[in-house]
Amino acid sequence: MTRLRTRTNTCTKLDIRTVAERADVSIATVSRTINSIPTVSPLLAERVWKAIRELDYYPNSQARSLVSGRSRIFGLIVPEITNPFFPELVQGFEDIAVENGYEMLVSSTNNDPGRMSVCIRRMLERRVEGVAVMTFGVEEPLLQQLSERKIPLVLTEFLLDTPHVSTLLLDYKMGFRLGVEHLVKLGHRHIAFISGPLALHSARTRREAFLASLKEFQLPIRESWMVEGDHTLEAGVRGFQALADQGEIPTAILCSNDMTAIGVLKAAYHAHVRVPDDLSVIGLDDIRFSEYTLPPLTTIRLSGVEIAQAAFHALQAQAESEKGKDGVRKYPISTSLVVRESTAPARTINIFPFPR
Amino acid sequence: MTRLRTRTNTCTKLDIRTVAERADVSIATVSRTINSIPTVSPLLAERVWKAIRELDYYPNSQARSLVSGRSRIFGLIVPEITNPFFPELVQGFEDIAVENGYEMLVSSTNNDPGRMSVCIRRMLERRVEGVAVMTFGVEEPLLQQLSERKIPLVLTEFLLDTPHVSTLLLDYKMGFRLGVEHLVKLGHRHIAFISGPLALHSARTRREAFLASLKEFQLPIRESWMVEGDHTLEAGVRGFQALADQGEIPTAILCSNDMTAIGVLKAAYHAHVRVPDDLSVIGLDDIRFSEYTLPPLTTIRLSGVEIAQAAFHALQAQAESEKGKDGVRKYPISTSLVVRESTAPARTINIFPFPR
DNA sequence: CTGAGTAGAGAAAAGCTTTTCTCGAGGCCG
DNA sequence: CGGCCTCGAGAAAAGCTTTTCTCTACTCAG
Numbered sequence: 001m002t003r004l005r006t007r008t009n010t011c012t013k014l015d016i017r018t019v020a021e022r023a024d025v026s027i028a029t030v031s032r033t034i035n036s037i038p039t040v041s042p043l044l045a046e047r048v049w050k051a052i053r054e055l056d057y058y059p060n061s062q063a064r065s066l067v068s069g070r071s072r073i074f075g076l077i078v079p080e081i082t083n084p085f086f087p088e089l090v091q092g093f094e095d096i097a098v099e100n101g102y103e104m105l106v107s108s109t110n111n112d113p114g115r116m117s118v119c120i121r122r123m124l125e126r127r128v129e130g131v132a133v134m135t136f137g138v139e140e141p142l143l144q145q146l147s148e149r150k151i152p153l154v155l156t157e158f159l160l161d162t163p164h165v166s167t168l169l170l171d172y173k174m175g176f177r178l179g180v181e182h183l184v185k186l187g188h189r190h191i192a193f194i195s196g197p198l199a200l201h202s203a204r205t206r207r208e209a210f211l212a213s214l215k216e217f218q219l220p221i222r223e224s225w226m227v228e229g230d231h232t233l234e235a236g237v238r239g240f241q242a243l244a245d246q247g248e249i250p251t252a253i254l255c256s257n258d259m260t261a262i263g264v265l266k267a268a269y270h271a272h273v274r275v276p277d278d279l280s281v282i283g284l285d286d287i288r289f290s291e292y293t294l295p296p297l298t299t300i301r302l303s304g305v306e307i308a309q310a311a312f313h314a315l316q317a318q319a320e321s322e323k324g325k326d327g328v329r330k331y332p333i334s335t336s337l338v339v340r341e342s343t344a345p346a347r348t349i350n351i352f353p354f355p356r
Numbered sequence: 357m358t359r360l361r362t363r364t365n366t367c368t369k370l371d372i373r374t375v376a377e378r379a380d381v382s383i384a385t386v387s388r389t390i391n392s393i394p395t396v397s398p399l400l401a402e403r404v405w406k407a408i409r410e411l412d413y414y415p416n417s418q419a420r421s422l423v424s425g426r427s428r429i430f431g432l433i434v435p436e437i438t439n440p441f442f443p444e445l446v447q448g449f450e451d452i453a454v455e456n457g458y459e460m461l462v463s464s465t466n467n468d469p470g471r472m473s474v475c476i477r478r479m480l481e482r483r484v485e486g487v488a489v490m491t492f493g494v495e496e497p498l499l500q501q502l503s504e505r506k507i508p509l510v511l512t513e514f515l516l517d518t519p520h521v522s523t524l525l526l527d528y529k530m531g532f533r534l535g536v537e538h539l540v541k542l543g544h545r546h547i548a549f550i551s552g553p554l555a556l557h558s559a560r561t562r563r564e565a566f567l568a569s570l571k572e573f574q575l576p577i578r579e580s581w582m583v584e585g586d587h588t589l590e591a592g593v594r595g596f597q598a599l600a601d602q603g604e605i606p607t608a609i610l611c612s613n614d615m616t617a618i619g620v621l622k623a624a625y626h627a628h629v630r631v632p633d634d635l636s637v638i639g640l641d642d643i644r645f646s647e648y649t650l651p652p653l654t655t656i657r658l659s660g661v662e663i664a665q666a667a668f669h670a671l672q673a674q675a676e677s678e679k680g681k682d683g684v685r686k687y688p689i690s691t692s693l694v695v696r697e698s699t700a701p702a703r704t705i706n707i708f709p710f711p712r
Numbered sequence: 713c714t715g716a717g718t719a720g721a722g723a724a725a726a727g728c729t730t731t732t733c734t735c736g737a738g739g740c741c742g
Numbered sequence: 743c744g745g746c747c748t749c750g751a752g753a754a755a756a757g758c759t760t761t762t763c764t765c766t767a768c769t770c771a772g
Contacts, residue, residue, distance in 0.1 A: 015728060026752045031730060039750060058480040062418040062427065063728035067757050081447045082644055087437040091464060106462060108447060124414040233648055266648055288438060292589055292622055294650055371758060382722045387760060395720060419758035423727050
């Protein structure tokens with residue numbers, strides 16, 4: 001028989017055995033109850049739940065994963081956390097992960113590829129069941145470490161040619177097509193582009209998608225209007241100046257992310273170039289802030305939350321797939337155009353100097 | 357004797373025993389080597405490290421913490437991740453935690469106090485060794501759950517009257533004093549305040565600190581100039597309008613965080629109120645973005661990174677303190693004023709209507 | 713030269729859970 | 743009425759590491 005104890009007994013340790021004793025059942029029965037294994041009679045289950053509530057017991061997840069061989073943790077590697085796009089993505093991932101009984105282990109490389117190895121070591125030590133790598137980057141050799149261990153992996157649009165790797169196909173083509181089309185309809189023919197760092201695979205992909213759209217609409221391509229940035233706000237400021245310094249600037253600037261576009265807005269303001277009257281600006285991402293810039297930013301929407309959810313589903317599909325098939329898939333992520341107030345009909349081509 | 361194997365042997369499992377066999381030593385010796393316990397002869401240690409490198413072995417952190425009773429995980433609970441202040445804090449915490457061999461478990465309540473219990477359950481299941489609660493909030497009863505289990509806790513300026521709780525003393529008094537002083541020196545005498553949601557303890561504290569500063573400088577206190585917001589950008593927009601609707605607005609608005617201040621900047625712009633010529637605006641936080649608003653925001657700096665580091669040190673001190681003392685302390689966090697371009701000498705009091 | 717002490721290393725237990733194995737009781741069919 | 747099957751539940755093993763206990767061989771002092 002179980003002796004009654006006070007509810008707040010802080011002295012004894014609180015493990016599954018304690019619960020079993022209090023409910024007067026075996027340890028196995030408690031475990032089965034917790035895991036909703038149906039071979040427990042309702043009578044005992046009720047006793048167990050009562051004991052759990054009274055003791056305020058929480059199973060030790062470390063012991064659980066040790067024995068079950070499943071950590072129920074997914075890793076998420078992001079390049080930085082300063083760019084608001086990524087917090088949105090992280091939050092989206094946390095939400096869906098927790099909802100589905102998984103834990104999330106975030107790690108940021110802080111835009112330093114050298115830190116990727118630290119991130120991966122953390123993932124391996126915690127025995128994550130999958131990793132979503134959102135750095136849009138170039139660290140194939142390191143990722144091999146994961147895929148060699150058959151750890152499910154999700155990458156964005158970069159095709160690592162190994163098993164256990166799912167891919168998110170971000171539809172930049174469509175996005176830039178919509179953006180350029182929008183500008184063309186407004187009468188723009190001279191469009192500049194501020195890219196991300198071209199060392200990044202995704203930055204090159206975006207640039208190519210932009211160029212493809214220019215070709216599609218038979219717009220002129222001028223090398224000097226293709227400026228390389230680094231996805232920061234400062235890159236937008238510098239990019240605008242680089243364009244302005246050429247003495248003649250296009251009537252529209254398309255940026256490969258919103259932070260850059262916001263930098264362009266700021267630089268344009270200081271140069272007394274009016275947006276959208278003198279210059280149309282389009283970003284990419286649709287971060288929250290874009291709605292609140294002056295003027296509100298027209299942008300190509302790429303939903304961080306949608307990416308996060310797709311990444312989670314990809315990992316879950318792989319982690320929980322049957323032995324036979326590996327659950328690897330490609331997940332298309334669509335883009336769309338959000339028209340706000342940073343774009344307007346083109347004037348004639350802007351001839352510098354604007355007042356600086 | 358150990359048989360030589362190919363480097364990429366993917367078939368066998370990779371645990372400490374594998375390493376021991378390959379290095380031809382006992383499991384205990386491998387463990388001691390990994391943990392830098394000095395009773396291992398250099399010769400064996402070298403053999404062990406070689407085997408670890410060759411096998412690319414990473415210890416299973418779950419098994420480690422299960423047996424050692426130390427998870428080396430600290431929890432971090434934040435209210436939201438959309439407000440850029442928190443990503444900065446999270447990043448700061450991750451950096452210092454990883455640097456010191458700890459793991460971080462972030463959890464966001466998404467501004468929904470109801471989600472706090474989910475956050476706490478995650479913390480308890482993962483057996484964190486401490487939790488930093490950065491919600492600036494009101495969830496004492498829930499936190500009892502943690503302190504009852506003797507889990508080290510760090511809170512911001514709210515004094516939970518139990519052991520195992522360290523406190524970060526954010527010096528709002530000094531911050532608002534500096535802000536108000538700055539405005540007074542510029543000739544302002546009519547200062548409004550947009551607070552956070554007054555249900556939050558910290559919002560009330562900030563409000564009181566502001567009022568104390570008004571008194572100190574013998575400025576008029578007008579209830580209608582004390583607007584309640586909710587720390588969002590929209591709150592700044594609404595707050596400005598609420599003040600404008602009164603027909604007469606003060607010459608300066610102090611906001612209880614930067615997002616609100618940015619909202620005020622936006623609303624003022626749309627109302628054709630020029631900042632700083634017609635209206636001075638001061639925020640609080642000094643998020644990265646504040647440097648890039650139009651105009652750049654004068655703000656009371658409260659460093660998320662500094663808070664994160666203090667929180668980590670507080671938890672570490674408690675987690676690693678000797679049995680005798682509990683390591684509980686109070687950590688002062690200083691504030692300072694960052695003067696940018698959203699403040700300027702006061703004109704005469706603004707009389708509405710501005711064009712809306 | 714002998715005995716005590718110590719350093720270095722292995723064997724084994726412990727930590728908390730899941731999961732497999734085992735067992736008894738009860739139901740059903742022939 | 744007996745044998746087989748199934749259901750419900752307990753006992754015990756397993757999972758991977760740390761840590762304690764134990765043992766051997768050596769050093770050094772008397």
